[in-house]
Amino acid sequence: MIHLRPNEKILMIVHRHWFVLLGKIIAGTFLLLLPFILTPVMASFGNLSWDIAPSLFFFVLYLMVILLVFLTFWLDYYFDVWIITTERIVDIEQRGLFNREVSEFILKNVQDVTITIPGMIATFLKFGNIVIQTAGERSFTIKEVPDVYHIKNVIIDYSKNGSTITNHGGTQ
16 A cells, blocks of 8 residues: 655554543443343333334344444544654545545655643553644644654654664554
């Protein structure tokens, strides 16, 4: 999918922090368990008589929709990736099941790199957002990634003079 130029090397491949996916998994698990919680509660309110076939059909349909939501969360998490090379940053953004946006910009055009850490949990788990302003292009945001300070330093070092950083291992 990404073609490297001559003498271009991948410095790091960055995904969103795992905590971002955890919140969606907890919400989805609650929705998955909701029918098992509501059925006994509804049965305790009185003599409910319903046909089992339509109830089973809608129950299975509900579970399929919830599992599809889980799949969408996972695909969005897994396929949103930022590839930082020695010459550019490639942003691959999964926008839906069949919709993907790929954009890139040259590191030499970077003018400003801003980090935001959105809250107490992000501070403890050391993840946040990086906003990159480039010359003549729109701003570029890397959202909810781990180790934002290291990523910022790599971007700034390579944008200034393409210098080599001794410890630039990948972030997952």
